[in-house]
Amino acid sequence: MSLRQIANSLALSITTVSRALGGHSDVSDATRLRITREAERIGYVPNEMARRLQKGRADAIGFVIPGGPEAFDDSFFLKIIQGAWSRLEDLDMDLLVMSAPQGQKEVKLYRRLVEGRRVDGLILTRVREQDDERVNYLLDTRFPFVTLSAGKFDNPRIVSLDVDNHAAFRLALRRLVDLGHSTVACGGPRDIRYSALRLDAFHAVCAELGIEGVEINRDASLEGGERIVADIADHCPDVTALVCNADRVGAGAMREMMRRGLVPGRDLSLICFGDSQLTRLMRPRITVLKLPTEDMAARAIDLLVRLARCRTNGPNWCCAIPMAPPPDDDAILSGRRSLRLNFSPIAV
Amino acid sequence: MSLRQIANSLALSITTVSRALGGHSDVSDATRLRITREAERIGYVPNEMARRLQKGRADAIGFVIPGGPEAFDDSFFLKIIQGAWSRLEDLDMDLLVMSAPQGQKEVKLYRRLVEGRRVDGLILTRVREQDDERVNYLLDTRFPFVTLSAGKFDNPRIVSLDVDNHAAFRLALRRLVDLGHSTVACGGPRDIRYSALRLDAFHAVCAELGIEGVEINRDASLEGGERIVADIADHCPDVTALVCNADRVGAGAMREMMRRGLVPGRDLSLICFGDSQLTRLMRPRITVLKLPTEDMAARAIDLLVRLARCRTNGPNWCCAIPMAPPPDDDAILSGRRSLRLNFSPIAV
DNA sequence: TTGAAAGCGTTACCAC
């Protein structure tokens, strides 16, 4: 089951067989036919490791699921896997999945991937607001990576995919304003970029619409969501609506409301970012700012492949990926209990 | 950054460098020290592809997440990834994750993995009761694989990891009997092995305890769970308790009970297999037969590595893995609203 | 249009 085998049984050279199977034009049709037939017959499939060694690439993309049991039990990452794989399959590449808690050990894992040339590129999530060690390391080594939901960076070398948070908040907050709300809270941490960016967008849009915006910083976890609702109930009597930066947070908020006998939509309106089982299961249904996670991951793969190609040609990547058109409001599936928003990913 | 580089700058042969770094004993301490120092200095990390090509193995395990959007949004698979990775990391191996809908395309994916020698072994979930194409293919090619939650097979060449379903139902049903239930239903499909096995165990334990057991076959999905509750409410007035074979099913059951105004624990007692966010979020809390998914996946890796080793030595694997001791009842964390059962994985 | 040969970076088998 190797090129040699085919070459031998056909009394041809390995070179010719390789080129025939590789689709090169400098092989006569007759020879090519004989070769493909024989390859078919013995069920030839190229040895990937040999090919990769020769080509000097891994034909694989890596994705590290950020650690901790809480972070893990989240179908967001499953969606990224799904989306990334849908493209990788077509490209005949592999997806390496790992997990690591944030910190020392995490960077070690990235080193392993980069230095062992196990992958050609990486997908990053949960980028930290300050000094993300992974980003620093990858930037230093000039290794291709794409961040998801981390917004636009000052450093033009960082390629990032994100939704338009301002547009999202415009949709969400306008809706709340229409319902008569004038003081709205937004909950999520400040140390993770995606959440910080959403908080910023929240304030900006509040200002635009002339409503009062209250920021509540808690972990992006179930417990964080619970505490946000507790904070509101105990300390912010004016707040009548809450936007959560992640669906786990929304689920926690929901749980605390239940416990306190608060009725979602009556005592406190709830909207959350996310796109998981969690939000679909909530009763009563809440409005969800649906994130195009799979699409973003798929797009990330395309970008990574491009970046990896550039890399072989020289040290300077181009990351001039244009902004996407403004979010598509038509995708709103309205309904009192279930408003779902779709907006296209933008490349930064 | 290669052996050659180190060899050159130290005026040694590549062979010696390789052996020194590989920890072979036939290298003088002085030489080894010089070599390790130099390797450290230039930050040498072996090229994995070269190593794999030479060794003739992939140093990777594959896991295909079974397809369909419903199946995908399930943290069960995330737990498998987590568990598998925890072992693979120590073994310095990779985890390849893919996804495919059940059917033609799925087997194609497995072929790709096997024939391209991309992995040394595979983890299988959701094995079908009849003629699982993947199992047939892998058996034909004698490729190492381990099934999760598929019970014991007649074919001794299939290595499988599962919990003790009988013990699980004994715990669950005894509890229900103690609460006064005498007619209990169990819901799940028959075409997937894990569910069929649980249904069988259900009937066996019902007979043991002398209670009435009603089997309801619906998809292992949210909607399936809803229909099971509908079936019970509409057609089985005697049934006062329900055991669901998967947490998604339990979540669906819960949802339908809510809709019908049925109170879990009063109108219908609910217990379900599973170990996901879903069950933790349900209110009121329900009793969960907690599956040791991560542990099983970790153990599967160890088995796969052993199988892969055997394979190189000859065509006959040994799969003489002893049964684990009986499930550990001490692990029951009792409580009216939250009974969680742990039981150790058994190897079949 | 075909083939010989070099090379990718390792490891392993033998000599010395």
Next chain:
DNA sequence: GTGGTAACGCTTTCAA
């Protein structure tokens, strides 16, 4: 102890 050589299976350059 150490080093030359072959081999893993492929792609690519250069001659013929």
